Amino acid sequence: MCLGIPGQVVEIIDPADHRATVDVDGVRREVNVGLVMGDAGGIKVGDWVLIHVGFAMTKIDEEEAASTLEFIKQLGSVYDDEIRDFSAEAPL
Amino acid sequence: MKFVDEYRDPAAARQILGHITELAKDGHYKFMEVCGGHTHTIYKHGIENVLPETVELVHGPGCPVCVIPMGRVDDAIAVAETPGVIFTSFGDMMRVPGGNGNLLEAKARGADVRMVYSPLDALRIAIANPDKKVVFFAVGFETTAPSTAVTVMKAMEKGVTNFSLFCNHVTIVPPLKAILDSPDLRLNGFLGPGHVSTVIGNRPYRFVPAQYGLPLVTAGFEPLDILQSILMLLRQIDEGRCEVENQYTRAVPEHGNPKALEILAEVFELRPHFEWRGLGFISQSALKLREKYAAWDAELLYEVPGVRVADPKACQCGEVLKGVIKPWECKVFGTACTPETPIGTCMVSSEGACAAYYNYGRFTKHQTVAVELGRSKAPAPV
Ligand code: SF4
Numbered sequence: 001m002c003l004g005i006p007g008q009v010v011e012i013i014d015p016a017d018h019r020a021t022v023d024v025d026g027v028r029r030e031v032n033v034g035l036v037m038g039d040a041g042g043i044k045v046g047d048w049v050l051i052h053v054g055f056a057m058t059k060i061d062e063e064e065a066a067s068t069l070e071f072i073k074q075l076g077s078v079y080d081d082e083i084r085d086f087s088a089e090a091p092l
Numbered sequence: 093m094k095f096v097d098e099y100r101d102p103a104a105a106r107q108i109l110g111h112i113t114e115l116a117k118d119g120h121y122k123f124m125e126v127c128g129g130h131t132h133t134i135y136k137h138g139i140e141n142v143l144p145e146t147v148e149l150v151h152g153p154g155c156p157v158c159v160i161p162m163g164r165v166d167d168a169i170a171v172a173e174t175p176g177v178i179f180t181s182f183g184d185m186m187r188v189p190g191g192n193g194n195l196l197e198a199k200a201r202g203a204d205v206r207m208v209y210s211p212l213d214a215l216r217i218a219i220a221n222p223d224k225k226v227v228f229f230a231v232g233f234e235t236t237a238p239s240t241a242v243t244v245m246k247a248m249e250k251g252v253t254n255f256s257l258f259c260n261h262v263t264i265v266p267p268l269k270a271i272l273d274s275p276d277l278r279l280n281g282f283l284g285p286g287h288v289s290t291v292i293g294n295r296p297y298r299f300v301p302a303q304y305g306l307p308l309v310t311a312g313f314e315p316l317d318i319l320q321s322i323l324m325l326l327r328q329i330d331e332g333r334c335e336v337e338n339q340y341t342r343a344v345p346e347h348g349n350p351k352a353l354e355i356l357a358e359v360f361e362l363r364p365h366f367e368w369r370g371l372g373f374i375s376q377s378a379l380k381l382r383e384k385y386a387a388w389d390a391e392l393l394y395e396v397p398g399v400r401v402a403d404p405k406a407c408q409c410g411e412v413l414k415g416v417i418k419p420w421e422c423k424v425f426g427t428a429c430t431p432e433t434p435i436g437t438c439m440v441s442s443e444g445a446c447a448a449y450y451n452y453g454r455f456t457k458h459q460t461v462a463v464e465l466g467r468s469k470a471p472a473p474v
Binding site: 067086 | 239
């Protein structure tokens, strides 16, 4: 749960409520972008972020995103677990 | 160091290793990697095996699941078994043993325990089930705590009153102090945690050089990040410097994330003391909800035993978390204690040192990082 996983912002759902859709390696999910809204340039479609427990934690550049994702993939089960959790719907 | 390939370039690894070997040739250097993510990289890539014998890595307390004491797990189970409660938790916490079994066993006995990815999912469950009371088992360092804080603020804003937090958030600096004050261990420096630092920045670590005279380098998670950070530590020692340096500038801003820090301060305050598995009670080392958010504080809403439960006799997680012993030196490692039947927490979480070593323990002394790095060559960057 501790690893940050990189994703790309593909849609801002509701800027006031800090909701955005992020794509992680082809898997999409809503995340909260409130913690990075104040970063230089705000947050917009196309930006890359490091995601942790459903929240964007920090903005990163594209190369860092690609490198981190590749690295996490190498960790095997850690990546599988993270993607499984990331793509899971809330068990309502 | 811009592109993917460069993080794993075997030639670069060899070059850095050459410098490390040269600088470390006349001494013995013991560095602690604070973060469980680093432990993972180190075992996965067999980094310990290619470092010269004069450089030793010891694993630190930076796995938030591993440091939750048995008594708190028992408290969580007591809340989970309260009628009308839906208890939500990160998957990692579900198999952590308390004195009275784990959350999965509580679920099997009939408690409504659900695994969530995000605290916001727990809030969503509360909104979808107004006739139930939803409790979220909050664990994690400053990396995770802002997310929980935002969730509680949202619960207040939306008037969601059937949601609460069983708060076990901990902070990274006090256990570092505890380790530095303990006579068990003589360290020469730290690899500082990467993701915690995206929130708190590098300033909070200044006490390490200032009060303890040791260098600290905030490190990224790639094998070359780790090697480069070790080299940065050795250079400081060689040049007679002692400071906080940031190797992971790609993700860690010097001052952290001001927004996240502001939200943390709004929602949480320090507890007078908190028990850490293996480290005992450490004062001002954990967070609780401020008075203003009392209506969302599960500790005020539910009866919990709140007793301290001693770790099983066979368990040496404390020594592992303090870096005093290596995982394989624990008597039950790999025999009675495995990821399937964990006795201690370090075997439960994939970030725990014991689990990491168990999963990747196949590396031998003769494998080199270069070989491993060369084999896992990444595709060209887009
Ligand atoms: S092997 Fe098991 S009991 Fe021993 S230190 Fe590791 S997790 Fe704890």
